[in-house]
Amino acid sequence: MWIQKDIQLRARPRGFHLVTREVLEQLPEIVQLQVGLLHVHIQHTSASLTINENADPTVRQDFESFFNHAVPENEPYFLHNDEGSDDMPAHLKASLLGSSVTLPVKSGHLNVGTWQGIYLCEHRNYGGERRLALTLQGE
Numbered sequence: 001m002w003i004q005k006d007i008q009l010r011a012r013p014r015g016f017h018l019v020t021r022e023v024l025e026q027l028p029e030i031v032q033l034q035v036g037l038l039h040v041h042i043q044h045t046s047a048s049l050t051i052n053e054n055a056d057p058t059v060r061q062d063f064e065s066f067f068n069h070a071v072p073e074n075e076p077y078f079l080h081n082d083e084g085s086d087d088m089p090a091h092l093k094a095s096l097l098g099s100s101v102t103l104p105v106k107s108g109h110l111n112v113g114t115w116q117g118i119y120l121c122e123h124r125n126y127g128g129e130r131r132l133a134l135t136l137q138g139e
Contacts, residue, residue: 001036003029003136006043009120011128014086016052016060020117024110027134031108036138038110041100043131046090046124048097054117063121067093083124090123097121105138 007026009019023040024030030038042049053059071089078088101118104111120130 001029001032001136001138003027003134005134007132007134009130009132011126011130012120012122014064014122014125014127016063017120017122018054018060018117019120020054020110023118023132023134027136029136030105030110033105033136033138034107036105036136037102038105039100039102039135039137040118041133041135042120043133044094044099044127046087046094047127047130048094048099048121048123049101049132050097050119050121051101051103051112051116052119053115055115060119063119067096067121067123071096086123086125090127093121093123105136 005027007023009022027038040049052063071092073085073089080088080091103118122130
Protein backbone atom coordinates (compact mmCIF):
# COMPACT_ATOMS: atom_id res chain seq x y z
CA MET A 1 0.00 0.00 0.00
CA TRP A 2 1.08 3.53 -0.78
CA ILE A 3 -0.76 6.59 0.52
CA GLN A 4 0.26 10.20 0.22
CA LYS A 5 -1.52 13.09 1.92
CA ASP A 6 -0.86 16.78 2.22
CA ILE A 7 -1.90 18.10 5.61
CA GLN A 8 -1.79 21.49 7.27
CA LEU A 9 -0.63 22.13 10.83
CA ARG A 10 -2.09 25.06 12.72
CA ALA A 11 0.13 28.09 13.24
CA ARG A 12 2.38 27.88 16.27
CA PRO A 13 4.71 30.35 17.97
CA ARG A 14 8.43 30.16 17.46
CA GLY A 15 9.86 27.09 19.18
CA PHE A 16 9.84 23.31 19.13
CA HIS A 17 6.42 21.64 19.18
CA LEU A 18 5.33 18.01 19.43
CA VAL A 19 3.08 17.18 16.48
CA THR A 20 3.05 13.37 16.54
CA ARG A 21 -0.58 13.10 17.61
CA GLU A 22 -1.71 15.74 15.11
CA VAL A 23 0.05 13.90 12.26
CA LEU A 24 -1.37 10.50 13.23
CA GLU A 25 -4.91 11.86 13.62
CA GLN A 26 -4.81 12.79 9.94
CA LEU A 27 -3.47 9.37 8.89
CA PRO A 28 -5.97 6.73 10.11
CA GLU A 29 -4.76 4.34 7.39
CA ILE A 30 -1.66 3.58 9.47
CA VAL A 31 -3.62 0.94 11.42
CA GLN A 32 -3.82 -1.18 8.26
CA LEU A 33 -0.06 -1.73 8.12
CA GLN A 34 1.79 -4.58 9.76
CA VAL A 35 5.14 -3.29 8.54
CA GLY A 36 6.03 -0.08 6.74
CA LEU A 37 7.43 3.42 6.78
CA LEU A 38 5.99 6.87 7.33
CA HIS A 39 7.90 9.66 5.63
CA VAL A 40 7.04 13.20 6.81
CA HIS A 41 8.26 16.17 4.78
CA ILE A 42 7.72 19.85 5.59
CA GLN A 43 7.09 22.05 2.54
CA HIS A 44 8.79 25.17 3.90
CA THR A 45 12.33 26.54 4.13
CA SER A 46 12.05 28.35 7.46
CA ALA A 47 10.76 25.48 9.63
CA SER A 48 12.01 21.94 10.06
CA LEU A 49 11.29 18.51 11.51
CA THR A 50 13.18 16.28 13.90
CA ILE A 51 12.60 13.40 16.32
CA ASN A 52 13.34 13.80 20.01
CA GLU A 53 12.06 13.77 23.61
CA ASN A 54 8.27 13.64 23.86
CA ALA A 55 7.80 13.96 27.63
CA ASP A 56 9.78 16.75 29.29
CA PRO A 57 8.95 20.18 27.79
CA THR A 58 12.25 21.63 29.04
CA VAL A 59 13.99 19.66 26.28
CA ARG A 60 12.06 21.64 23.68
CA GLN A 61 12.92 24.89 25.49
CA ASP A 62 16.59 23.90 25.53
CA PHE A 63 16.47 23.16 21.79
CA GLU A 64 15.15 26.68 21.17
CA SER A 65 17.82 28.22 23.42
CA PHE A 66 20.62 26.25 21.75
CA PHE A 67 19.60 27.11 18.19
CA ASN A 68 19.10 30.79 19.03
CA HIS A 69 22.62 30.83 20.46
CA ALA A 70 24.14 28.86 17.56
CA VAL A 71 22.41 30.95 14.87
CA PRO A 72 21.77 34.43 16.30
CA GLU A 73 19.67 37.12 14.68
CA ASN A 74 20.81 40.55 13.54
CA GLU A 75 24.23 39.46 12.34
CA PRO A 76 25.69 42.11 10.03
CA TYR A 77 26.91 39.49 7.52
CA PHE A 78 23.36 38.23 6.75
CA LEU A 79 22.22 39.69 3.45
CA HIS A 80 18.84 37.92 3.27
CA ASN A 81 16.59 39.78 5.70
CA ASP A 82 13.60 40.72 3.53
CA GLU A 83 11.11 39.35 6.06
CA GLY A 84 12.82 40.47 9.26
CA SER A 85 15.71 39.63 11.52
CA ASP A 86 14.50 36.02 12.00
CA ASP A 87 14.44 35.35 8.23
CA MET A 88 17.96 34.11 7.42
CA PRO A 89 18.50 32.45 10.83
CA ALA A 90 15.27 30.48 10.22
CA HIS A 91 16.60 29.18 6.89
CA LEU A 92 19.91 28.16 8.45
CA LYS A 93 18.24 26.39 11.38
CA ALA A 94 15.93 24.55 8.98
CA SER A 95 18.91 23.38 6.93
CA LEU A 96 20.74 22.18 10.03
CA LEU A 97 17.79 20.14 11.29
CA GLY A 98 16.34 19.02 7.96
CA SER A 99 13.03 18.97 6.16
CA SER A 100 12.06 15.29 6.56
CA VAL A 101 11.86 12.43 9.01
CA THR A 102 11.19 8.76 8.26
CA LEU A 103 9.70 6.52 10.93
CA PRO A 104 9.14 2.75 11.00
CA VAL A 105 5.61 1.36 11.28
CA LYS A 106 4.84 -1.94 13.02
CA SER A 107 1.44 -3.49 13.76
CA GLY A 108 -0.46 -0.31 12.92
CA HIS A 109 1.63 2.05 15.09
CA LEU A 110 4.83 4.03 14.85
CA ASN A 111 7.68 1.78 15.97
CA VAL A 112 9.62 4.47 17.82
CA GLY A 113 11.13 4.65 21.27
CA THR A 114 8.97 5.29 24.32
CA TRP A 115 10.19 8.86 24.65
CA GLN A 116 10.35 9.81 20.96
CA GLY A 117 8.06 12.21 19.15
CA ILE A 118 7.92 14.29 15.99
CA TYR A 119 8.88 17.93 16.49
CA LEU A 120 7.76 20.79 14.31
CA CYS A 121 10.64 23.21 14.66
CA GLU A 122 9.18 26.66 14.05
CA HIS A 123 12.03 29.06 13.44
CA ARG A 124 10.01 32.16 12.55
CA ASN A 125 8.31 34.55 14.95
CA TYR A 126 5.18 34.42 12.78
CA GLY A 127 5.59 31.37 10.56
CA GLY A 128 1.90 30.71 10.07
CA GLU A 129 0.33 27.39 9.17
CA ARG A 130 2.76 24.75 7.96
CA ARG A 131 2.16 22.14 5.25
CA LEU A 132 3.40 18.57 5.52
CA ALA A 133 3.50 15.87 2.87
CA LEU A 134 2.93 12.45 4.47
CA THR A 135 3.89 9.30 2.56
CA LEU A 136 2.87 5.98 4.10
CA GLN A 137 4.06 2.74 2.54
CA GLY A 138 3.92 -0.87 3.63
CA GLU A 139 1.77 -3.93 3.88
